[in-house]
Amino acid sequence: MYFFFLDASALAKRYNPEVGTPLINHLLTSVPQDRLYLFNVGMGEVLSLLVRKKNAGQLSAADYAQALVEFGAEIVSSSVLHKVVAGNALVTAALPLIEAHSINATDAIILRLALDLATQLRAVGQDLILVASDQRLLRAAHAEGLATFDPEAQTQVVLDTLLGP
Numbered sequence: 001m002y003f004f005f006l007d008a009s010a011l012a013k014r015y016n017p018e019v020g021t022p023l024i025n026h027l028l029t030s031v032p033q034d035r036l037y038l039f040n041v042g043m044g045e046v047l048s049l050l051v052r053k054k055n056a057g058q059l060s061a062a063d064y065a066q067a068l069v070e071f072g073a074e075i076v077s078s079s080v081l082h083k084v085v086a087g088n089a090l091v092t093a094a095l096p097l098i099e100a101h102s103i104n105a106t107d108a109i110i111l112r113l114a115l116d117l118a119t120q121l122r123a124v125g126q127d128l129i130l131v132a133s134d135q136r137l138l139r140a141a142h143a144e145g146l147a148t149f150d151p152e153a154q155t156q157v158v159l160d161t162l163l164g165p
Helices: 008-014 021-030 041-055 062-077 087-102 104-120 133-145 156-163
Strands: 002-006 036-037 082-084 127-131 145-151
Touching: 002 008, 002 021, 008 021, 008 041, 008 062, 036 041, 036 104, 041 062, 041 104, 087 104, 087 127, 087 133, 104 127, 104 133, 127 133, 133 145, 145 156
Parallel strands: 002 036, 002 127, 036 082, 127 145
Antiparallel strands: none
């Protein structure tokens, strides 16, 4: 069974329609929230993206307000979805990933969190899929041996295979 780590680059598609939105919607309606992980800072990244879209006129005030309601109810207020926090030791452990893969600090932390979680899950016969659209993060994850899903580039068939029966 797969668990899914949602990067903000993918999760934001749920609240701001764009390429990949139907696949993210399918994932979030098909997978129980207790199989979903999110770096808690990712919530701020999603909100930041929505604010930027609204301020740029790419998201109407009504759509922005609706997105906030849905995001708050589904993600921010969820007591089931795993919101992972990075302490000092994890941040320090993520630093080599910045240099190794030329990724930013947040992506390095997400990658370290996902790698550590995947190791734990594999020890009990399960695995983790990193869900992202950030190409540098995806390349780094592949290089580190982590399974990924890109809702902008992959298909419903691939996602359904990951979701299983």
